[in-house]
Amino acid sequence: MLYKNEPHLYIFTGHFGSGKTEVAVNFALDLKRNKPDAKVALIDMDIINPFFRSADAREVLESHGITVETMLYANTNVDAPALTGRMASIIEDRSSYVILDIGGDDLGARACGYYAEIIKNRPHTVYFVMNPFRPFTAEPELALKVFREIENATLTGIDEILDNSNLLDYTDPKTIAYGSAKTALVANALGLPVRCHAVMKKNPSAVACAEALFPDDELLIMDEYVKLLFSRT
Numbered sequence: 368m369l370y371k372n373e374p375h376l377y378i379f380t381g382h383f384g385s386g387k388t389e390v391a392v393n394f395a396l397d398l399k400r401n402k403p404d405a406k407v408a409l410i411d412m413d414i415i416n417p418f419f420r421s422a423d424a425r426e427v428l429e430s431h432g433i434t435v436e437t438m439l440y441a442n443t444n445v446d447a448p449a450l451t452g453r454m455a456s457i458i459e460d461r462s463s464y465v466i467l468d469i470g471g472d473d474l475g476a477r478a479c480g481y482y483a484e485i486i487k488n489r490p491h492t493v494y495f496v497m498n499p500f501r502p503f504t505a506e507p508e509l510a511l512k513v514f515r516e517i518e519n520a521t522l523t524g525i526d527e528i529l530d531n532s533n534l535l536d537y538t539d540p541k542t543i544a545y546g547s548a549k550t551a552l553v554a555n556a557l558g559l560p561v562r563c564h565a566v567m568k569k570n571p572s573a574v575a576c577a578e579a580l581f582p583d584d585e586l587l588i589m590d591e592y593v594k595l596l597f598s599r600t
Contacts, residue, residue, distance in 0.1 A: 376464075
């Protein structure tokens with residue numbers, strides 16, 4: 368199962384464009400659906416990337432009873448996002464499942480490093496979200512370099528790989544099959560498991576392919592919640 372029986376801390380890292388914020392939001396919502404009586408919180412710690420913010424999904428998260436903590440100035444025109452004092456107390460709360468969305472690249476991962484000692488004091492899992500169709504993780508040697516830079520900055524280590532192979536609206540069965548194979552190559556080189564495969568619900572043929580390839584308890588079927596702040600066209 369993706370979700371531990373006892374309250375747990377889940378941390379999502381990854382390079383720009385990996386889709387980690389969409390994954391973190393959907394992970395939180397799916398966890399709450401599976402454990403409706405559990406306390407669940409999501410913390411947006413993306414101090415680097417101004418284009419994707421889990422704050423975009425605050426309304427839907429809070430409507431499902433999920434606590435949301437975002438950086439100061441998130442979703443404003445003030446380009447100086449900062450961590451809040453409340454974040455540490457949420458991370459320390461052992462009665463709550465907590466999801467951390469960590470900023471892209473090694474600089475963003477330093478937000479995790481800032482709380483490393485607190486994180487190490489409770490059960491936790493750190494994921495590296497990989498999309499092998501993004502430029503900086505398109506080849507295994509590039510992905511390994513990015514992984515090691517991010518892992519060093521977290522000060523916690525990374526435990527598992529989350530495969531988020533997608534080409535946005537163009538995702539199809541070939542995307543899933545080819546992308547998951549490339550992700551597996553990287554995971555094998557690192558000696559880490561690929562714990563989860565994420566796929567967007569809006570790509571039904573890709574969902575069908577993922578369901579045929581992977582066990583149900585390794586799938587995260589996602590809705591689209593996080594807005595792009597620029598046009599795809």
